[in-house]
Amino acid sequence: MSEWETVIGLEVHVQLATKSKIFSGASTLFGSSPNTQACNIDLGMPGVLPVLNEKVLKMAIKFGLSINANINSPTQFARKNYFYPDLPKGYQISQLDNPIVEGGVLEITLKDGSKKKIRITRAHLEEDAGKSLHDDFEGLSGIDLNRAGTPLLEIVSEPDLSTPEEAVAYLKKIHSIIRYLEISDGNMAEGSMRCDANVSLRKRGSKELGTRTETKNVNSFKFVEKAIQHEIRRQIKILESGERVTQETRLYDSQLDETRPMRSKEYANDYRYFPEPDLLPVVLSEDFIKSVKDLMPELSEEKEKRFVKEYKLSDYDANVLSVDPNLSNFFEEVVVRSRNPKLAANWIMGELSAFLNKENLSILETKVDSINLGNLLSRIEDSTISGKIAKEIFEEMWNSKKSPDEIIEEKGLKQVTDSSEIEKVINQVLEQNQSQLEQYKSGKVKLFGFFVGQVMKASKGKANPEQVNKLLEERLKE
Amino acid sequence: MTELHKLSIKEKLKGLKDSTFSSKELTESYLKRIKKLDSKINSFITVLEERAVKSAKEADQRYASGSALPLDGIPIAHKDIFCTEGVLTSCGSRMLSNFISPYSSTVVKNFEGSGSVVLGKTNMDEFAMGSSNETSYFGEVKNPWKKDYVPGGSSGGSAACVSAGLASGATGTDTGGSIRQPAALCGLTGIKPTYGRVSRYGMIAFASSLDQGGVLTKTAEDAAYMLKTMSGHDPKDSTSLNVEVPDFVKEINKEIKGLRVGLPKQFFSMNLPEYVERSINESLKVFEKLGVKIIDVDLPHIDLSLPIYYVIAPAECSANLSRYDGVKFGYRCEDPKNLEDLYMRTREEGFGTEVKRRILIGTYALSAGYYDAYYLKAQKCRRLVANDFKETFKSVDLILSPTAPDTSFALGAKTSDPVEMYKQDIFTIPANLAGLPGISVPCGQHQGLPLGLQLVSDNLEESKILRMAHHFQLNTDWHKSWPELD
Numbered sequence: 001m002s003e004w005e006t007v008i009g010l011e012v013h014v015q016l017a018t019k020s021k022i023f024s025g026a027s028t029l030f031g032s033s034p035n036t037q038a039c040n041i042d043l044g045m046p047g048v049l050p051v052l053n054e055k056v057l058k059m060a061i062k063f064g065l066s067i068n069a070n071i072n073s074p075t076q077f078a079r080k081n082y083f084y085p086d087l088p089k090g091y092q093i094s095q096l097d098n099p100i101v102e103g104g105v106l107e108i109t110l111k112d113g114s115k116k117k118i119r120i121t122r123a124h125l126e127e128d129a130g131k132s133l134h135d136d137f138e139g140l141s142g143i144d145l146n147r148a149g150t151p152l153l154e155i156v157s158e159p160d161l162s163t164p165e166e167a168v169a170y171l172k173k174i175h176s177i178i179r180y181l182e183i184s185d186g187n188m189a190e191g192s193m194r195c196d197a198n199v200s201l202r203k204r205g206s207k208e209l210g211t212r213t214e215t216k217n218v219n220s221f222k223f224v225e226k227a228i229q230h231e232i233r234r235q236i237k238i239l240e241s242g243e244r245v246t247q248e249t250r251l252y253d254s255q256l257d258e259t260r261p262m263r264s265k266e267y268a269n270d271y272r273y274f275p276e277p278d279l280l281p282v283v284l285s286e287d288f289i290k291s292v293k294d295l296m297p298e299l300s301e302e303k304e305k306r307f308v309k310e311y312k313l314s315d316y317d318a319n320v321l322s323v324d325p326n327l328s329n330f331f332e333e334v335v336v337r338s339r340n341p342k343l344a345a346n347w348i349m350g351e352l353s354a355f356l357n358k359e360n361l362s363i364l365e366t367k368v369d370s371i372n373l374g375n376l377l378s379r380i381e382d383s384t385i386s387g388k389i390a391k392e393i394f395e396e397m398w399n400s401k402k403s404p405d406e407i408i409e410e411k412g413l414k415q416v417t418d419s420s421e422i423e424k425v426i427n428q429v430l431e432q433n434q435s436q437l438e439q440y441k442s443g444k445v446k447l448f449g450f451f452v453g454q455v456m457k458a459s460k461g462k463a464n465p466e467q468v469n470k471l472l473e474e475r476l477k478e
Numbered sequence: 479m480t481e482l483h484k485l486s487i488k489e490k491l492k493g494l495k496d497s498t499f500s501s502k503e504l505t506e507s508y509l510k511r512i513k514k515l516d517s518k519i520n521s522f523i524t525v526l527e528e529r530a531v532k533s534a535k536e537a538d539q540r541y542a543s544g545s546a547l548p549l550d551g552i553p554i555a556h557k558d559i560f561c562t563e564g565v566l567t568s569c570g571s572r573m574l575s576n577f578i579s580p581y582s583s584t585v586v587k588n589f590e591g592s593g594s595v596v597l598g599k600t601n602m603d604e605f606a607m608g609s610s611n612e613t614s615y616f617g618e619v620k621n622p623w624k625k626d627y628v629p630g631g632s633s634g635g636s637a638a639c640v641s642a643g644l645a646s647g648a649t650g651t652d653t654g655g656s657i658r659q660p661a662a663l664c665g666l667t668g669i670k671p672t673y674g675r676v677s678r679y680g681m682i683a684f685a686s687s688l689d690q691g692g693v694l695t696k697t698a699e700d701a702a703y704m705l706k707t708m709s710g711h712d713p714k715d716s717t718s719l720n721v722e723v724p725d726f727v728k729e730i731n732k733e734i735k736g737l738r739v740g741l742p743k744q745f746f747s748m749n750l751p752e753y754v755e756r757s758i759n760e761s762l763k764v765f766e767k768l769g770v771k772i773i774d775v776d777l778p779h780i781d782l783s784l785p786i787y788y789v790i791a792p793a794e795c796s797a798n799l800s801r802y803d804g805v806k807f808g809y810r811c812e813d814p815k816n817l818e819d820l821y822m823r824t825r826e827e828g829f830g831t832e833v834k835r836r837i838l839i840g841t842y843a844l845s846a847g848y849y850d851a852y853y854l855k856a857q858k859c860r861r862l863v864a865n866d867f868k869e870t871f872k873s874v875d876l877i878l879s880p881t882a883p884d885t886s887f888a889l890g891a892k893t894s895d896p897v898e899m900y901k902q903d904i905f906t907i908p909a910n911l912a913g914l915p916g917i918s919v920p921c922g923q924h925q926g927l928p929l930g931l932q933l934v935s936d937n938l939e940e941s942k943i944l945r946m947a948h949h950f951q952l953n954t955d956w957h958k959s960w961p962e963l964d
Contacts, residue, residue, distance in 0.1 A: 040581050044801040046574065046808075047561045047583055047680040049715050079797050081844070083821055090800020143805065272844035274853055277686035277794055279716050 004239070005204045006232055007212075008167050009159035011196040012174055013152050014184045015128065016059045022127050022151035023050030023093060030190050034144035038130070042149040044088030049278050052077075056125055056151045057282065059183040060100045061292045063153060066177050066299055067120055069104030071289055074281035077125075081272040085143050086130035094154075096273045098281070099124035106177070107301065108169040109319055118170050119158040126152050147191075153183070159198065159209065164228040168221050171195060172323065176300050180325045194219050199231045201239060210235075211245040215259050218252050227252035231259050303328055311341035320349055326363045330370050337374025340381055347377060351391065355398055367398050376404040389413050389461050416463045422455070422471050425463065429454045430475070440476065448472070482507045483643035484960070487552055487700045490646065494541055494551045501541070501551025505534035505595050508553045512597065512644050515963050519620045519629075521639035523558045524566050525598040533595040540593065547593030549707055554589065555645040557636050558599040559606055560691075561680040562586050569682045570602040570614040570632075573802045573809045573828035583680020584712045585649060585691050592707040597645050601635030604830045605799065606656055606684040608632050609902035612893055613832045620889070621664060622961040623927055627886040630660030630902070636694045637664040642963050647695035647704050651681060653688045654787055655881075655906025658918035661694050662881035662930025665920045667947060667957060668694045669701050671940050673913030674719035677712030683798040685791035686717075688910045697957050698919065698947035702726035705940065721938060729941035730948040735769030737946065739933075740874035742777045745905060754880050757922030757929045762878070764953050765946075775870045775877065779862040783908045784900060786863065789843050789856035790911075795833075796840030802828060835896065864912040871936040876946060879905045881918040881930035909934045917943040920956035928956070 021028055024041035041048045064071050078096040101123035107115050130145035155174060161167050175193060178184040186193050200212035215231060218224045230252070235245050250259040298306070300322045307318035307328075321331045327348070334344040352373065356366060368376075376393060379385045385393065385408060396407050408414055416422060429451060430437055440447045455468050482504055485493065493499050509527055516522050530553065537551030561567045561579035563586075568574045582590070589596065603613040611619040611634025619634040621627040622642040629638040633650030637660035640648050650657040652670035661668025669692045676691035683689060693704040706727060711720040739762075746755070762772055804810035804824030811827055814820035829837070843852035870877065882902055892899045909916040914934050922929040933943045951957050 043806060045561075045580065046567070046569065046577065046682040046801070047579075047678075049679050051714060051716050081797055081800060083800065083803060085803075085805045085817065088801060088806060089797075090803060091797050270846045272797075272841065272846075272849075274793060274797070274844055274849070277717075278683075 002236075003204055004201045004232075004236055005206070006162055007159045007200045007202060007209055008161035008163075008228060009198040010157045010161065010167060010170060011198070012155045012157075012171065013128075013194045013196075014155065014174070014178050014186075015192040016056055016151040016153055017182065017184050018053055018055045018059070018151055020053060021149035022053050022056055022125065024149055026149065028150050032146055034133075034142065035146060038145035038148055042088065042145055044090075050093060050276075052279060052282065053151065056153075057100065057284065058292050059151075059181070060123060060125055060153055061284070061289055062181045062183055062296060063123055063155070063177065064101035064104065065289075065293055065296060066181060067101075067104030067106045069101045069120065069123070071284060072098045072100055072102055073284035074098065075100040075284065076281045077276040077279045078273045079276050080126075082269045084129070084132075085141065086132045086145070086148070088130065088145060088148055092127060092129065093276055093279070094126035095124035097275075100284075106170070106173055108166065108173050110165065110169055113315065116160075116166065118160045118166075121156045121158050123153055123155040126154060128152050159200075164225045164232070167197065167228055168225050171221055171224060176323045176325070180297055180299050182297070188219050188221075191219060195224055197224060197228055197231070199228055199235070200245070201232065201235045210239075211247050213245065213248055213250050213259075215250045215252050216262065223252060223254050226254070226257055227259055230257060234259065300325075300328075311335065311345075313341060313345055317345045317349065321345060324363065330363050330366075333370035334374040334377065337371065338377035338381060340377065343377050343380065344374075347373065351394055367401060368394065372397055372403055379404055379408065383415055383417060383464055384408065385413060385415050386461060386465060389415070413462060416459055417467060419467065419471060422459070422463050422467055423475070425455055425458050426451075426468075426472055426475055429458055448476070451476075483511060483646075486697055487549070487646055487695070487703045490552055491549075494537075495546065497541070501534040501537040501553075501595060502531060504551065505530050505553045505597070508597055508644060511642075512639075515642055516639070516644060518625060518963060519622055519638045519642055520617050521601055521619055521629075521635040521642065521644060522555070522598045523568055523570070523601050523616045523635070526565065526596055530595050530597050537593050537595060547591070549589070549703060550593030551595060552593075552646050553595045553597050554704070555597050555600050555636060555639055555648040556586060556589075557602055557633050557648065557650050559602060559651050559682045560586050560599075560649060561682065562596070562599065565599065567599070567682070568616065569606070570604045570616060571829065571833070572615040574682075575615060575809060577808050579680075581680065584677035584714060585681060585708050588708050588710070589649075594707070600633075600639055600648055603632035603634065603656075604833050605682070605795070606632040606651055606653055606689075607795070607832050607836055609655070609659055609899050610887075610889075610892065611635065611638075611660070612889065613830050615830065618889060621886050621927075622963050623665065624886065626889055627927065628663065628889055630663035630882070630886065632656040632660075633668075633694060634660050637661055637666055637668070640664070640694050640696065641666055641961060643960065647693055647700050649691060649704075649708065650694050651684075651689055651691050652906075652910065653684050653690075653791060654910050655903035657692045657694060658906045658916055658930070658932060659882050659902055661918040662920075662932075663886040663928065665923075665928030665930075665956065665959065665961070666694050666696060667698050667701050667917065667919055667951075668692065669705060669917040669940065669944065670909065670915060671705060671709065672719070672915045672937050673910075674717050675709050675723075675915070675938070675940065677710070677715045677718050679712055679714040683794075685794040686798060687794060688787075688791055690910070698730060698917070698944050698951055699727070701917070702730050702944050702948070705944075719938070724941050726941055726944055730945045732941075732945055733769075734765075734946055734949045736771070737876065737942070738771045738773055738874040739765060740773050740775035740870055740877045742775055742780060742877060742879060744777055744780045745879040748883070750880065751884055751924075753922070753924040754884060754929060757924075758878075758880055758931055761921045761931050761950065761954075764950060768949055768953065770946075773874055775874055777863075777866040777870060777877075777908070779859065779866050780908055782859045783863055783911055784904055786856045786859045786911060787903075787907045788839065788900060789852050790860065792836040792840030793843045793853050793856075794840065796837045796844065799829075799833065799837055804828070832896070860911050863908055867908070867912045867914060867934075867936075875935065875939075875942060877934045879932050881905060881932040885924050885927035885929055905932055913937065915940045915943055917947050919947045919950055921950075921954070922956060923959075
């Protein structure tokens with residue numbers, strides 16, 4: 001065990017899935033041509049004023065309730081002052097005192113199945129900045145203000161995380177919650193969820209926190225893990241050589257797999273926060289909060305418990321199937337048809353996942369939908385096909401998008417359950433394998449499995465295995 | 479016909495309705511006066527001649543078809559702080575000396591909706607920071623009463639142009655006295671309504687929690703017409719009040735008998751010039767004759783107003799003016815070497831001295847380590863001042879004081895001493911801190927220069943101060959005199 005202990009706190013920026021911006025009516029659609037989705041307000045024209053988009057309040061409250069946090073009322077916006085070309089007003093409207101969400105807890109599940117509680121200091125609302133484009137114009141920088149004013153919820157954790165793995169588990173949990181609550185699409189590649197990691201080291205057992213660095217804007221689970229790992233290695237090196245870690249803002253370069261300091265001059269800021277005079281403090285009545293509470297969906301933890309209780313799934317299966325709301329919906333849709341939850345779980349986590357992973361698809365992009373998978377599994381249930389044949393059919397379904405019944409019909413894969421048919425095949429197999437039959441009769445009973453296999457092979461897998469067993473046993477007793 | 483500009487708004491509306499004259503004639507008579515006289519006082523930054531004549535013709539058509547709007551065909555001017563689509567909106571600054579606004583402020587739209595004719599955009603102190611209209615990039619404005627004297631500020635262009643008869647009335651903004659003080663110094667009626675009564679959308683921000691639009695006119699009755707038009711809830715301004723706007727024109731005729739007027743003892747123990755005190759005392763006699771009761775009142779924290787204001791207003795302005803960075807609109811320095819150079823030189827060259835002074839004060843007051851001692855303390859004291867008023871309005875209806883400590887002063891007399899300049903607003907700032915409505919009314923003259931008295935009422939009681947001002951004007955003649963400019 002290393003003598004150093006890692007202390008990690010994360011700041012997660014979540015883009016809220018509103019149609020229009022937090023303080024203007026402009027669209028938040030991703031990917032439009034530069035500056036086509038920035039109105040006078042987003043551009044910070046002289047004289048414009050912000051008007052709060054009420055939808056963001058409900059979204060933030062939902063998140064707050066999901067982590068059992070306090071909802072502050074009144075909640076207050078503040079100006080955070082700094083100069084940057086993609087910040088049109090020269091200040092960002094954010095929150096400092098009385099953030100909308102304060103003091104919550106969320107539980108993460110680690111790989112060994114153990115759970116850990118992570119405290120959340122606060123979650124506050126703010127507007128996103130635009131983007132500076134440094135590569136598009138020779139010797140010049142371009143500014144795209146389409147993103148300016150997109151609503152963000154910044155979720156700040158306590159420094160309760162101790163390993164890069166825990167940090168990733170925490171991020172995945174946040175990712176799961178925001179998608180369950182439908183407050184964000186959580187699309188990390190498009191920047192809908194970004195993370196700043198505060199990392200410091202201290203001697204194991206020490207109570208004091210070491211000097212931390214903040215690594216900015218890491219936008220994938222993998223990069224967060226790598227960035228933190230790199231930062232730990234870097235800081236250990238510094239500390240073990242007897243030097244001190246500098247408190248600074250760093251940037252993770254995924255190509256070089258390293259963090260490096262950002263130009264400190266630009267970021268060594270005193271943000272001169274003060275209450276935003278253009279927006280009055282927002283009073284959130286009990287009734288309003290209750291109306292949001294009444295619309296809260298079942299979250300992953302409740303769902304996980306329900307899956308164990310209602311479907312008798314293992315803790316592991318229930319956890320895997322409940323993290324992603326789309327996956328858990330898919331699972332429950334399959335169960336409606338196949339009525340065998342354990343079978344559905346095995347197939348989704350086994351066959352389906354393998355096919356999805358192979359083509360790097362999400363559950364929403366699956367080529368076998370829940371109806372067809374449910375129908376396939378119900379054909380196993382009613383003994384129309386064997387599990388082995390089902391796998392063949394699944395592959396065919398994936399490639400052709402046909403229904404299982406169509407494929408069974410077309411290829412004549414229907415299981416043989418007619419005893420006389422099976423007996424015919426048994427007789428044929430025994431005739432062709434006289435020597436094995438004699439060995440069996442002289443006591444080598446292990447050969448029973450060989451005969452079953454030969455019968456299945458001769459029937460091209462269509463014979464019902466249970467019946468084969470039963471009839472073969474009777475026949476060999478003779 | 480040469481005296482059209484001397485008619486009140488009410489008389490003009492009647493003349494237009496009765497076809498005694500057309501809006502085109504009225505508008506052209508004003509444009510003619512502007513052409514002839516404005517070079518003497520520099521009250522306009524932009525004159526919108528063609529646009530005005532076109533609006534006037536449209537107004538005449540509406541009169542002809544019997545579909546006239548409330549202020550149809552009345553020529554007015556807007557302070558150059560109100561964004562006007564397609565028109566230079568400079569805010570008196572080099573920084574916006576090339577800024578053609580892509581949109582119109584709510585105030586501009588409200589006047590458009592009432593049929594009024596916009597003659598042009600008036601000169602002002604840069605970003606509304608100043609009390610003499612000497613900080614404008616477009617040159618100082620001169621007081622029509624004495625052309626080597628200041629008109630007051632920051633709405634000095636609006637005050638000078640109405641005073642000289644170059645517009646029926648003009649819009650202004652008032653953050654610490656910027657409507658009332660120039661109204662007093664130019665012999666006009668100037669009203670700053672309750673904070674939130676008039677939309678701030680499209681009104682270029684100086685200090686957001688203090689800024690409020692209003693009007694400068696010859697009479698309280700004219701002010702009632704204009705204020706009615708410009709007021710009202712605006713969903714684009716979150717601090718705009720969602721309350722009904724009274725019909726100020728009707729309200730002003732109600733009698734004032736029995737109203738109680740408070741005289742803050744703090745305001746009258748300040749060694750005011752003898753002629754200022756005398757004008758106030760004579761005005762009090764007028765009110766007493768009309769059945770108004772005069773009562774001494776105590777506003778214990780009022781002395782803190784000036785220091786509070788000079789922390790809060792610069793703090794807010796330091797953030798509000800950050801957007802002028804040379805990146806998106808407005809002035810940009812030549813050949814910036816890099817981003818920092820772009821910021822530094824754009825702001826160095828684009829802003830004037832007073833604006834830079836306030837940005838620096840405000841930045842300092844908000845800085846880490848100073849925030850609690852300055853900004854936070856100022857906010858707390860601001861509440862004390864507001865509470866003083868609240869308490870006092872339990873026993874009186876209005877508070878009366880001089881508007882400014884003296885008459886106008888000579889151009890250049892106070893430019894080298896900012897604190898002396900700031901003291902111009904000592905009587906007007908408290909109403910901004912408390913968000914209360916205030917009006918300045920002409921109440922005397924000294925050596926050919928006008929004096930004004932100020933009335934402040936509780937929130938949303940503009941009717942009360944307009945009514946008091948109107949009845950005062952029914953019984954005095956100060957508002958009737960015109961400067962000799964021709």
